[in-house]
Amino acid sequence: MGSESVGKEHHTAAGGFRNPWPSYGKRPSFLSTMKFFMFEMDRSAVSEEVKQRLGAPLKTNLDALANPPVGALQATWVGHATFLLQFDKLNVLTDPIWSDRCSPSTIVGPKRFMPVPFPIKDLPPVDVVIISHNHYDHLDEATVRALGNKPLYLVPLGIKSWFTSLGITNVVELDWWQEHQFSAPDGDNSKTLRAVCTPCQHFSGRGILDRDKTLWCSWVLESPSKKVYFGGDTGFCSVTKDSDHPGGDVATRETISYSKKEDLPVCPSFAEIGKRFGPFDLACLPIGAYSPRHFMSSIHCSPEDAVAIHIAVNAKRSIGMHWGTFKLTDEAILEPPLRVEKVWFLNLSDFMNIILASRCVNINMQNVSKFLHIFYDNYNGTKYCPLSKEFAT
Numbered sequence: 001m002g003s004e005s006v007g008k009e010h011h012t013a014a015g016g017f018r019n020p021w022p023s024y025g026k027r028p029s030f031l032s033t034m035k036f037f038m039f040e041m042d043r044s045a046v047s048e049e050v051k052q053r054l055g056a057p058l059k060t061n062l063d064a065l066a067n068p069p070v071g072a073l074q075a076t077w078v079g080h081a082t083f084l085l086q087f088d089k090l091n092v093l094t095d096p097i098w099s100d101r102c103s104p105s106t107i108v109g110p111k112r113f114m115p116v117p118f119p120i121k122d123l124p125p126v127d128v129v130i131i132s133h134n135h136y137d138h139l140d141e142a143t144v145r146a147l148g149n150k151p152l153y154l155v156p157l158g159i160k161s162w163f164t165s166l167g168i169t170n171v172v173e174l175d176w177w178q179e180h181q182f183s184a185p186d187g188d189n190s191k192t193l194r195a196v197c198t199p200c201q202h203f204s205g206r207g208i209l210d211r212d213k214t215l216w217c218s219w220v221l222e223s224p225s226k227k228v229y230f231g232g233d234t235g236f237c238s239v240t241k242d243s244d245h246p247g248g249d250v251a252t253r254e255t256i257s258y259s260k261k262e263d264l265p266v267c268p269s270f271a272e273i274g275k276r277f278g279p280f281d282l283a284c285l286p287i288g289a290y291s292p293r294h295f296m297s298s299i300h301c302s303p304e305d306a307v308a309i310h311i312a313v314n315a316k317r318s319i320g321m322h323w324g325t326f327k328l329t330d331e332a333i334l335e336p337p338l339r340v341e342k343v344w345f346l347n348l349s350d351f352m353n354i355i356l357a358s359r360c361v362n363i364n365m366q367n368v369s370k371f372l373h374i375f376y377d378n379y380n381g382t383k384y385c386p387l388s389k390e391f392a393t
């Protein structure tokens with residue numbers, strides 16, 4: 001390999017991108033992908049029982065969004081991979097989607113079963129928007145149009161032209177391991193952010209002709225006092241045999257099953273990210289859209305994979321995302337957080353799952369005792385310790 005291609009193993013000669021690791025395995029063929037989406041995918045509607053257990057989003061405490069606590073990190077889950085992250089005077093939005101469907105169409109395609117907790121107009125002024133890749137559930141045209149040109153958009157290679165076509169020009173495009181230093185346009189020197197575009201194992205495309213033409217990534221965000229890792233959409237290893245799925249859309253602690261422990265190669269990037277940038281105060285990690293495993297594992301991690309990534313990147317605390325919003329795959333809707341809970345037997349305080357959108361999570365490392373439990377407010381009627389009363393409104 002010539003020296004010019006060192007560090008560019010993820011670039012292809014044709015100008016596209018690839019996952020340069022054995023952990024990606026063999027990608028499913030175009031035919032098997034079509035077969036899955038056309039004939040095999042579980043398209044059953046979300047049952048009333050599940051809807052009831054999930055409950056409605058809590059009423060958002062807009063005051064908390066407008067006045068985030070000083071010195072702490074406040075994360076608000078808007079659903080799927082959308083978080084409002086507030087720290088060191090910064091307001092950062094991740095993979096924002098406020099639309100009803102994640103689809104090229106407003107009539108067909110996966111429809112949101114958990115409503116957004118507040119309208120987009122109620123957001124505080126957003127400084128930076130980070131985008132992990134161009135799939136419809138992570139890059140939503142109506143949402144980007146509504147956010148407009150004021151925030152700085154940080155995107156992986158190849159996506160800038162999509163923004164330009166919408167008239168959005170405040171965009172910086174980065175390759176893996178490249179970084180951008182954000183400073184506040186109003187000259188506030190205390191408001192700075194270092195953002196690093198980091199690898200993950202996924203793919204891209206918005207139509208049938210643009211597969212893997214643009215890059216996918218995760219993000220490291222570093223402010224003067226906080227460090228956050230946003231995992232985007234990612235696989236971790238590649239499972240060839242189907243090893244789990246109990247069926248039905250309601251999982252119980254008894255019926256959930258696990259990925260078999262197999263000696264599989266794992267994506268090496270997470271340990272590298274942990275080594276270069278860890279520890280992180282918070283990691284937002286995907287825990288859903290993994291079943292059937294043999295089909296999804298190369299591009300979407302299981303809850304167990306997410307816990308492995310939590311450890312690899314050296315996160316002090318993680319929140320599960322990419323579940324409970326759109327039905328994209330076959331696993332039971334309520335299964336992902338249960339599996340995190342089961343696998344995370346060592347220390348329940350480190351991996352949190354939020355079942356209700358709009359719950360603010362106030363991460364204050366000086367006062368960790370507040371955040372000691374994974375909680376499922378509505379699950380089986382069990383009340384776990386709420387994270388932070390002042391934000392649980």
Ligand SMILES: [Zn+2]
Binds near residue numbers: 133135138202203
């Ligand atoms: Zn995706």
